[in-house]
Structure formats: C-alpha cells, structure tokens
Amino acid sequence: MRLRYRRPTSKGDAALAYKLNVDGKIREADVEADTPLLWVLRDTLGVLGPKYGCGVGACGACTVHLDGVPVRSCLTSVDSVGAARVVTIEGVGATDAGRRVQAAWSALDVAQCGYCQPGQIMSATALIARKPKPTDADIDAAMSGNVCRCATYTRIRAAIKHAANQPREASDRL
Amino acid sequence: MTTSIASRRDFLKSGAAAGGLLLSFSIAAKAEAAEAGVRPLNAFVLIAPTGLVTITAKNPEIGQGIKTMLPMLIAEELDVDWAKVRIDQADSDPKLYGRQFAGGSMATPLHWDELRRVGAAGRAMLIAAAARDWGVPATECATRPGVVFHPSGKSATYGELAAKAAALPIPDPASLSLKDPKAYRIIGKATPQYDTARIVTGAPLFGIDVRRPGMLYATFEKSPVFGAKVASADLAAAQAVKGVRKAFIVEGGAVLSGLLPGVAVVADSWWAARKGRDRLNTRWAEHPTSGQSTAGFARQAAELAAAPPARTLRNDGDVDAALRAGAHTVEAAYAYPFLAHASLEPQNCTADFKAGKLEIWAPTQNPEPGRQLVARTLGIAADDIVIHMTRCGGGFGRRLSNDYMVEAAWIAREAGAPVQLLWTREDDIRHDFYRPAGFHFFTGGVSATGDLVAWRDHFITLGASPDQLASSAGMAATEFPARFLPNFRLDLSTMPSGVPTGPLRAPGSNGLAFVVQSFIDELAHAAGADPVAFRLKLLGDHKMVGDGPGAYNAERMRGVLLAVAAQSGWGTRLLPKRSGMGVAFHYSHLGYFAEVALVRVAADGAVRVENVWVAADVGRQIINPSGALNQVQGAVIDGVSVALFQKITIEGGQTVESNFADYPLLRIADAPKVEVQFVNTDYPPTGLGEPALPPALPAVCNAIFAATGKRVRSLPIDPAYLRA
Numbered sequence: 001m002r003l004r005y006r007r008p009t010s011k012g013d014a015a016l017a018y019k020l021n022v023d024g025k026i027r028e029a030d031v032e033a034d035t036p037l038l039w040v041l042r043d044t045l046g047v048l049g050p051k052y053g054c055g056v057g058a059c060g061a062c063t064v065h066l067d068g069v070p071v072r073s074c075l076t077s078v079d080s081v082g083a084a085r086v087v088t089i090e091g092v093g094a095t096d097a098g099r100r101v102q103a104a105w106s107a108l109d110v111a112q113c114g115y116c117q118p119g120q121i122m123s124a125t126a127l128i129a130r131k132p133k134p135t136d137a138d139i140d141a142a143m144s145g146n147v148c149r150c151a152t153y154t155r156i157r158a159a160i161k162h163a164a165n166q167p168r169e170a171s172d173r174l
Numbered sequence: 175m176t177t178s179i180a181s182r183r184d185f186l187k188s189g190a191a192a193g194g195l196l197l198s199f200s201i202a203a204k205a206e207a208a209e210a211g212v213r214p215l216n217a218f219v220l221i222a223p224t225g226l227v228t229i230t231a232k233n234p235e236i237g238q239g240i241k242t243m244l245p246m247l248i249a250e251e252l253d254v255d256w257a258k259v260r261i262d263q264a265d266s267d268p269k270l271y272g273r274q275f276a277g278g279s280m281a282t283p284l285h286w287d288e289l290r291r292v293g294a295a296g297r298a299m300l301i302a303a304a305a306r307d308w309g310v311p312a313t314e315c316a317t318r319p320g321v322v323f324h325p326s327g328k329s330a331t332y333g334e335l336a337a338k339a340a341a342l343p344i345p346d347p348a349s350l351s352l353k354d355p356k357a358y359r360i361i362g363k364a365t366p367q368y369d370t371a372r373i374v375t376g377a378p379l380f381g382i383d384v385r386r387p388g389m390l391y392a393t394f395e396k397s398p399v400f401g402a403k404v405a406s407a408d409l410a411a412a413q414a415v416k417g418v419r420k421a422f423i424v425e426g427g428a429v430l431s432g433l434l435p436g437v438a439v440v441a442d443s444w445w446a447a448r449k450g451r452d453r454l455n456t457r458w459a460e461h462p463t464s465g466q467s468t469a470g471f472a473r474q475a476a477e478l479a480a481a482p483p484a485r486t487l488r489n490d491g492d493v494d495a496a497l498r499a500g501a502h503t504v505e506a507a508y509a510y511p512f513l514a515h516a517s518l519e520p521q522n523c524t525a526d527f528k529a530g531k532l533e534i535w536a537p538t539q540n541p542e543p544g545r546q547l548v549a550r551t552l553g554i555a556a557d558d559i560v561i562h563m564t565r566c567g568g569g570f571g572r573r574l575s576n577d578y579m580v581e582a583a584w585i586a587r588e589a590g591a592p593v594q595l596l597w598t599r600e601d602d603i604r605h606d607f608y609r610p611a612g613f614h615f616f617t618g619g620v621s622a623t624g625d626l627v628a629w630r631d632h633f634i635t636l637g638a639s640p641d642q643l644a645s646s647a648g649m650a651a652t653e654f655p656a657r658f659l660p661n662f663r664l665d666l667s668t669m670p671s672g673v674p675t676g677p678l679r680a681p682g683s684n685g686l687a688f689v690v691q692s693f694i695d696e697l698a699h700a701a702g703a704d705p706v707a708f709r710l711k712l713l714g715d716h717k718m719v720g721d722g723p724g725a726y727n728a729e730r731m732r733g734v735l736l737a738v739a740a741q742s743g744w745g746t747r748l749l750p751k752r753s754g755m756g757v758a759f760h761y762s763h764l765g766y767f768a769e770v771a772l773v774r775v776a777a778d779g780a781v782r783v784e785n786v787w788v789a790a791d792v793g794r795q796i797i798n799p800s801g802a803l804n805q806v807q808g809a810v811i812d813g814v815s816v817a818l819f820q821k822i823t824i825e826g827g828q829t830v831e832s833n834f835a836d837y838p839l840l841r842i843a844d845a846p847k848v849e850v851q852f853v854n855t856d857y858p859p860t861g862l863g864e865p866a867l868p869p870a871l872p873a874v875c876n877a878i879f880a881a882t883g884k885r886v887r888s889l890p891i892d893p894a895y896l897r898a
Binding site for chain 2: 031032035036039042043044046048049050051052053054055056058059061088089090093102105106107109111112113114115116117118121139140143144146147148149150151152153154155156157
C-alpha cells in the first residue's frame with residue numbers, strides 16, 4: 001500500500017501527505033517529513049492524549065505503540081512510521097491489556113497530576129501484553145523510560161501487578 | 175521562612191473572612207445560572223431536578239488532589255451520595271470564591287471548616303424547603319444522602335426540593351451545626367481523583383491540551399543570561415520556515431518575574447515555530463550578571479563565613495562560653511544547590527486578545543497575581559481579563575509565578591490571533607525560579623552528660639542585604655533547634671545574586687531540614703548517643719514552645735518520632751555491611767513528620783534507598799486517605815530524588831543543565847518502599863502537599879553515615895565520596 005504522495009501546498013513547494021493508521025482509523029496529515037509523530041498527533045490530528053515532556057526521549061510522556069511496541073513519539077519522525085499501526089492512550093482501551101491497565105490505574109487512584117500517566121499506561125500495557133505476569137525486575141526494565149515527577153511509582157508498580165492479577169504488598173493498600 | 179509565615183497568616187485571615195463572603199456573594203451566582211434554567215443553592219452547589227449535584231472546585235489542581243478533596247467537604251455536610259456528584263473547575267474569580275491558589279499546603283487548614291459550612295448551609299435550605307411543604311418544624315426533619323425525611327414517613331429527594339430551596343434565604347453559616355465525625359460517609363473514605371477516568375484515557379485536561387478556533391502556536395526564546403536584551407535576531411530566516419506566520423522581538427523589561435526580552439515565533443504548528451526559532455541565530459546584549467556562577471557563590475560564602483556576620487537573627491545565652499565549657503565541639507560546613515521545579519508539563523498558556531479583552535487558559539497555581547501582571551504589562555484593565563484555570567501537569571511552586579502567562583498574553587495581542595505559547599523543556603530548566611542555593615557554617619557543643627548545649631549557624635544566603643533577601647532564601651529565627659537549648663545563635667550574611675529564585679515544594683524547609691537534621695546527627699554521634707534518643711532528649715518534655723507563627727508543638731513531634739522508631743524497627747535490625755538506618759524529623763506547613771530511611775551503599779559509592787518509614791501528624795482527620803497516602807509517598811520519593819540526583823549549576827551567568835539527561839529525576843527502579851502511618855491527634859486537619867518532603871533528605875544522609883561513616887554535607891550525594 002502506498003502511504004504517501006506529494007501534494008502542492010499554498011506556498012508552492014511540495015509537502016508530503018501521510019496516511020497514518022491511528023487508533024484504528026486512517027488519518028491524513030500534510031506535514032514536513034521531519035515532523036515528530038508527537039506533533040502530528042497533537043497539532044495536526046488533534047490526538048491530545050500523548051504529552052510533550054522533554055522532546056529528547058528522556059521522559060516517556062509521549063509514548064505510543066507502533067505495531068504494539070512502545071516508542072517515544074517525540075523522536076519518531078512521521079516519515080519513519082509507514083504502515084505501522086499507531087496506538088495512543090486514546091485507543092489503547094480497545095485492547096484487553098490496555099483496558100485492564102487503565103482499570104487498574106483507576107482502581108488504585110495512581111495519578112497525582114496525571115500528566116505522565118498516558119505514557120506510563122502505554123509502557124505498562126506493552127509490558128503486560130508481552131509478559132502477562134511481570135516480575136519486579138520486568139517492571140523496572142519496562143517502566144524506567146517513564147518519569148513521574150510526582151513520584152507515584154509505588155502505585156504504578158502496584159497497578160501493574162493489579163492488572164496482572166498479582167498480589168499487592170501491604171504498603172500499597174489505600 | 176519569615177515571609178511565608180507572614181503571608182500564611184494573611185491567608186488564614188482572608189480565609190476566615192471569606193467564610194461569610196462566599197455565601198453572601200452566591201446571590202450573583204444565582205442570577206447568572208438562573209438564566210440557564212437551574213438555580214444553584216449557593217456559589218458552590220447546584221442540584222438538578224434529577225438529583226445530580228454539581229459542586230464547584232475553587233482552587234487550582236496541580237496533582238495535590240484538591241479538585242476532589244474540597245468538594246468532598248461540601249458533599250459530606252450537604253449529605254449527598256458521592257456517586258451523584260460532578261465537579262466543575264472554577265475560573266479565577268476572587269469576588270465569588272475568595273483566594274484561589276495552590277501553595278503552602280494551606281487548602282486544608284483554610285477550607286476544613288469553611289467548606290463544610292457551605293455544604294451544611296445547602297442542607298439546611300433543603301430541609302427548610304421540605305419543612306415548609308409539609309407544614310412541620312425544620313428541626314423535626316433529617317436527611318439521608320440526597321433525601322430529606324420526617325418521622326411521619328414523608329420524604330422528598332434533593333432534586334425535588336432544589337428549586338424551592340434555592341429561593342430561600344441562605345442561613346448564617348456560623349449558626350449551623352456540623353456532623354459528628356462518626357457519621358461521615360465521604361470524609362475519611364479513600365476517594366479516587368475525580369478526573370481519573372479522563373487521565374487514564376488521555377482526554378484533554380491540561381493547559382497544553384487547550385484548543386481554540388484559529389489558534390496558532392508560539393515559542394519564545396529568552397537570553398540564557400537572565401534578563402539580557404536582544405541584540406539581534408534573524409527574523410526573516412525564521413519567517414521563511416514553512417508554517418511560520420510571524421517572528422518578532424519582544425522588548426520586555428528588567429524585572430525577572432515579569433515579561434523579559436526575547437524573540438517570539440508564531441506558527442501553524444508548534445514544530446514549525448520551533449524550527450523557525452532554530453534559524454533565529456539570536457545574539458544577546460551584555461548583561462551585568464554574566465559573571466555569576468555556582469562556584470563563585472561557594473567561594474564567596476566561604477569568605478563571608480570567616481568574617482563577622484551581617485546580622486544576628488537570634489542570640490540566646492552565650493554560645494562561645496558554652497562551647498569553651500563543652501566536652502565536644504563539632505564544626506561543619508553544609509551546602510545545598512539551586513534546584514529546578516521540572517514540572518512534567520512544560521510552562522504554557524493560551525491567550526486570546528479580542529477588542530481590548532483578553533481570555534486566558536492557564537495552568538497556574540496563583541492566577542490573580544498573573545491577572546495583575548498581565549494588566550500592568552499590557553496596559554489593560556484587570557476586569558477585562560478572564561482566566562480559566564486548567565489542570566496543571568505538576569506545580570511544585572513553579573506555577574506560583576506567572577511569567578509564561580504574561581508572555582502568552584503579549585504574543586497573542588501581537589499576533590492578532592489566539593495563541594498557545596509552549597516552552598521547550600530546555601526553556602523550562604533554564605528559565606526557572608530556582609530553589610536558592612544556601613550555605614550553613616555550624617559549630618555545635620555537647621556536654622559531658624551528652625546534652626546539646628551550644629549551637630551556632632552562620633547562614634550565608636542570596637540577597638542584596640539581610641533586608642532584601644532573594645525569594646525563598648530566608649530562615650526564621652524560630653527554626654529548630656532554636657528555643658530547645660540554652661545557647662543558640664543564628665547569624666546571617668548575604669551575597670547579591672541575579673539568579674531568579676522562588677518557592678519550591680516545602681520552601682525553606684527543603685534545604686533547612688537537610689542541614690539541621692544532619693548536623694544534629696553529627697552531634698548525636700559526638701555525644702556517643704543513639705540518634706533517636708538524642709533527639710528525644712533535645713525535644714525534652716516541653717509541650718508548646720513559643721506561640722504565633724513560630725509555635726512548635728514538641729509533644730506532637732515526640733509522638734511521630736516514637737512512632738517511626740517503633741514502625742521502622744529502629745535499633746532492633748541486624749543490617750549487612752554498608753547498610754544503615756538514619757532518622758530525621760521536621761515541622762513545616764503545620765505538619766509534624768519523622769522519617770527513617772534504610773540505605774545500602776555499594777562498593778562503588780552508589781546509594782540505594784531501600785525503605786523509608788514515615789510517621790505523620792496532620793491532626794485529627796485524614797480527609798481523603800487515598801490522596802493523603804499518595805502525597806506522602808510521592809513527597810518522600812521526591813525528596814530522595816533531590817538528595818540523590820538534582821542540582822542546577824550556574825556558569826557564566828547561565829544555567830548549565832537543560833533537560834532530563836543532565837537534570838535527572840528518580841525513576842521507578844530507584845524508588846524506595848515508603849510505609850506511612852498517620853498519627854491522629856486532636857488538632858484541626860492540616861495539609862499534605864509539602865511537609866513529608868523535608869525530613870526524607872537528612873534521613874537518607876544520616877543512614878549513609880550509619881552505613882559508611884561518611885557524612886554527606888553537600889547535595890546532591892556524590893557517589894565518588896562514598897566509595898569503599
């Protein structure tokens with residue numbers, strides 16, 4: 001399937017128009033090839049769930065899935081996405097793992113400010129989908145790319161275990 | 175910190191006054207909302223015929239959970255089912271809501287009584303409406319959630335009564351009796367944040383998520399040397415980038431908290447604006463602060479410490495004589511660095527200027543000073559500005575300043591379109607109002623009986639003079655252990671600084687607890703005493719020490735110290751080599767906190783904080799146990815993060831760090847287990863956003879000493895110093 005084609009713009013030069021599969025819908029975006037997927041999602045397509053935190057792949061707030069693999073959309077150029085299925089926090093609830101992780105986040109009242117949580121949930125969902133019973137070491141490895149400035153890590157860990165139907169520790173109880 | 179204590183007292187006063195105002199101003203709310211068909215009971219409560227209750231959340235939400243917690247107070251006394259409550263975020267409107275800010279952990283003490291009375295007033299009106307319908311005395315009627323009933327068997331839902339109730343006079347809130355806490359159905363129950371469903375599905379909530387028709391996106395480049403003017407910028411190059419609409423120089427002023435000089439780039443998308451900015455090749459004018467540096471401040475502090483102090487803030491007894499007579503004298507120099515706030519949502523604001531009127535959507539902790547700043551800078555009337563408060567992706571004190579708000583307003587007016595200004599992370603780290611660096615030169619004396627008999631602190635801080643301290647750079651003369659030993663002296667000297675500073679979570683305390691509780695630990699070891707026993711002895715058998723803003727309840731502190739010792743197994747654990755436990759306590763923001771940390775220090779000096787135990791006394795009632803626990807665990811881990819990793823370095827007048835690679839935040843693998851117990855005492859409930867943080871830092875450092883015999887006297891902790 002051919003996913004991009006050239007189209008004249010008002011300024012007369014050629015821009016690339018991309019067809020992206022975002023949360024199960026084909027969306028079109030006329031943007032420069034070097035535009036990060038994050039800004040295509042937010043400013044062109046109005047998908048506001050993924051957040052800008054650092055722009056250098058160091059905080060994870062912009063995490064989305066490309067064919068199920070968590071990536072930092074702030075470092076992913078739109079040109080590199082191709083036919084991959086882009087799933088964001090706005091669509092991840094359609095998957096079993098995503099739905100369970102979101103439910104766990106709600107049940108455990110994980111968030112404080114909540115700004116990093118879309119990225120946390122995307123990383124956690126990819127982990128659970130790949131490894132339904134993650135160990136603490138698995139959680140450390142999968143979640144270390146996501147910063148929570150409010151430091152809700154105690155509940156993030158507990159919520160992942162909750163989503164995986166694993167027992168929680170006494171100190172995690174509300 | 176004397177300034178914050180004074181302003182806290184003002185908050186309390188205005189809060190008490192607002193208790194009356196809130197209800198009397200609700201008449202305005204009624205007239206406005208009545209046009210929409212449903213009449214509110216008061217400024218905070220609207221009940222639809224269906225029984226759905228809408229409660230207004232007055233304060234900014236920054237992650238402290240206030241949008242949920244304040245309405246819980248109203249809902250409890252209104253006596254409604256929490257599942258039928260929806261919450262609306264208020265705009266900034268002090269005439270209607272009194273002061274609206276997120277700071278000082280003050281929302282709980284200011285609103286605990288007042289907002290319960292708002293709920294009780296609504297309930298009284300619903301009862302009065304029912305009693306009138308039924309021709310019975312109101313005193314014979316009672317409520318269960320959402321229903322008024324009478325012993326005769328009559329009952330009516332709040333939805334049925336709301337319209338009639340809203341037409342009745344609002345009772346004097348002071349005349350109302352409040353529920354027996356044993357009857358609480360909402361207060362004291364773990365209640366998830368109201369916005370949880372939106373947070374976990376990524377629905378728009380934050381300042382950065384605001385979208386307006388025709389909105390453009392902006393970046394704003396300012397001088398890395400704080401406040402320098404623009405010498406030149408290639409505006410044409412920026413404007414040549416596709417999508418860029420306009421690039422222009424903002425003259426700005428010289429006040430660091432106001433609109434500063436810079437270059438704005440406005441575009442169809444933020445990415446285009448950023449690409450345009452990259453082509454500006456901006457040059458900055460010379461600036462007098464371009465020589466200042468962290469290393470220079472440290473050198474200057476050492477020189478000042480060797481000289482007589484500029485001022486003595488407190489001088490009890492005779493420190494010098496006591497030191498001469500004491501058995502052990504300990505001297506130590508402590509330092510803590512500048513810190514950035516690094517709220518995860520970078521500073522941003524959306525503004526729309528049309529026909530002389532300005533509409534603003536801002537993630538702000540403190541909207542009204544922002545309104546004044548914008549009005550003054552743009553030369554428009556404060557009344558011509560509407561401020562919508564969005565959810566904030568973190569605050570930590572950064573958003574008490576409204577620099578980004580005035581920038582957005584200026585750029586929007588210049589652009590002639592609605593504009594969302596969004597800072598880069600680098601802008602955010604390099605243009606903060608930093609927690610000021612500080613230096614403490616201590617001398618302490620311990621007697622032959624193991625008592626602390628003398629304490630001198632020469633505090634070197636930032637400021638043009640002792641009367642003109644930099645923001646958040648002060649220290650109260652009542653700071654512990656003042657008043658707990660006979661010979662105590664606190665000296666102050668200052669050095670001028672052009673670094674913008676401001677409050678960071680637990681301002682003052684976030685540095686002072688580290689130095690004070692670490693030095694107390696040094697003295698405990700000099701006395702050959704157990705660190706908990708030494709502290710208990712120091713607290714003595716006092717109950718209240720002092721009164722007014724500096725009052726210190728030693729009994730409450732002993733309570734949490736004993737509790738955390740028991741909880742952590744203090745003195746009973748057998749620990750492996752290079753592991754250790756440390757204790758610290760601190761009183762701030764009306765909360766009493768004692769914490770114990772257990773750390774392990776690897777051979778290469780890497781520190782792992784494994785556990786932190788917390789005993790907290792914030793009064794008789796935890797309003798939302800879920801939010802309370804989350805705040806305390808988060809604040810403690812935040813404190814550990816600060817101790818292990820964080821510093822802002824000034825060189826050549828500029829901030830060296832720029833993003834999370836060189837300003838690291840703690841990640842999940844490094845998060846300790848944090849166990850919290852709330853020690854209930856019969857005092858009014860107080861706040862939890864801040865007071866758990868300060869003792870975490872010295873508890874960790876004291877544990878490192880127990881593990882390695884090495885004393886951490888400057889932050890962040892340097893692993894090289896701790897190598898085996």
